[in-house]
Amino acid sequence: xxxxxxxxxxxxxxxxxxxxxxxxxxNDGILSTxxxxxxxxxxxxxxxxxxxxxxxxxxxxxxxxGAGEYVxxxxxxxxxxxxxxxxxxxxxxxxxxxxxxxxxxxxxxxLDADLAGKVADQLMAKDALGxxxxxxxxxxxxxxxxxxxxxxxxxxxxxxxxxxxxxxxVLAPQSLVRPVVAIASLGSLAILGAVGAKAGRANLTKxxxxxxxxxxxxxxxxxxxxALVGAAV
Numbered sequence: 263x264x265x266x267x268x269x270x271x272x273x274x275x276x277x278x279x280x281x282x283x284x285x286x287x288x289n290d291g292i293l294s295t296x297x298x299x300x301x302x303x304x305x306x307x308x309x310x311x312x313x314x315x316x317x318x319x320x321x322x323x324x325x326x327x328g329a330g331e332y333v334x335x336x337x338x339x340x341x342x343x344x345x346x347x348x349x350x351x352x353x354x355x356x357x358x359x360x361x362x363x364x365x366x367x368x369x370x371x372x373l374d375a376d377l378a379g380k381v382a383d384q385l386m387a388k389d390a391l392g393x394x395x396x397x398x399x400x401x402x403x404x405x406x407x408x409x410x411x412x413x414x415x416x417x418x419x420x421x422x423x424x425x426x427x428x429x430x431x432v433l434a435p436q437s438l439v440r441p442v443v444a445i446a447s448l449g450s451l452a453i454l455g456a457v458g459a460k461a462g463r464a465n466l467t468k469x470x471x472x473x474x475x476x477x478x479x480x481x482x483x484x485x486x487x488x489a490l491v492g493a494a495v
Contacts, residue, residue, distance in 0.1 A: 285458040287327050287416040289451065291423025293477050295319045296447035297484035299427050300440055304485045305492030309436040316431055320424035328417030335409040349394050361386055364393060426450050444481055451477040 298319045303312050353360050361382050368378035385393035427443045434442040452470045459469035 284415045284419040285454065287331075287419030288423035288454055289473060290327060291320070291323060291420035292426055292447050292450050292454070293423075293480055294323050295424035296427040296443050296477075297481045299431060299443050300481050301484040301488030303439050303443075304488035305495070307492075309431070309439070312436075312439060313428070313431050316424070316428045320421060320428060323424060324417045324420045327420040328413040331416040332409045332413035335412040339409055346391065346395060350391055353390050353394065357386075357390075360390070360394065423450070423454070440485065444485075447481065448474055448477055 295316055299312055299316045302315045307315070349360075361379075364386065365375070365378045365382040368381055369375055373381065382393070427447050430443045430446045431439055452474045455469040455471075455473035456466055458464075459466045
């Protein structure tokens with residue numbers, strides 16, 4: 263049946279790389295900056311110092327997230343490139359053994375031996391390295407690491423997330439900074455959990471509860487430590 267004009271299928275796999283980085287960055291931006299603000303505010307800092315601390319946290323956190331994501335994904339990319347080079351050497355040194363290896367993979371997936379051999383022959387005749395990369399190593403266009411994309415997504419999403427509690431500091435009077443930042447941050451974390459779950463086709467309620475509960479715990483602990491330090495100084 264010709265499906266060339268039918269509706270295109272949408273899968274979450276192609277979104278996994280940037281989605282993971284963006285969700286992690288935004289979540290960390292909200293939680294880290296809100297916790298930092300609550301900790302400083304609980305130590306009886308003035309409004310100016312609270313805002314200054316939040317801005318410093320935003321800049322430092324965004325740079326750290328971007329750099330960390332770039333290094334991490336670059337390492338993954340280097341590992342994939344090394345695997346591809348090794349596979350290329352093996353194809354040159356023992357093409358028959360590699361052809362059998364590919365054929366065996368298709369047999370394990372349910373093809374009979376004759377058909378698996380024909381499929382392996384045709385795919386290797388067209389692009390031997392590409393066939394082995396996809397079916398033996400699990401490397402494809404959608405799973406190829408993109409360090410710069412991941413780093414930019416992490417830094418940008420962290421900054422956007424961190425901007426929310428900072429905006430609450432600007433808008434709220436100092437006497438209400440802590441409850442306003444806490445409530446707005448928990449609400450934002452819940453929304454972020456819902457967005458991430460919907461995009462990744464995961465359980466909505468579970469994702470929202472998970473991120474909100476851990477966020478509340480992190481902010482509560484930081485605020486308590488800030489209060490203790492403020493009382494001791």
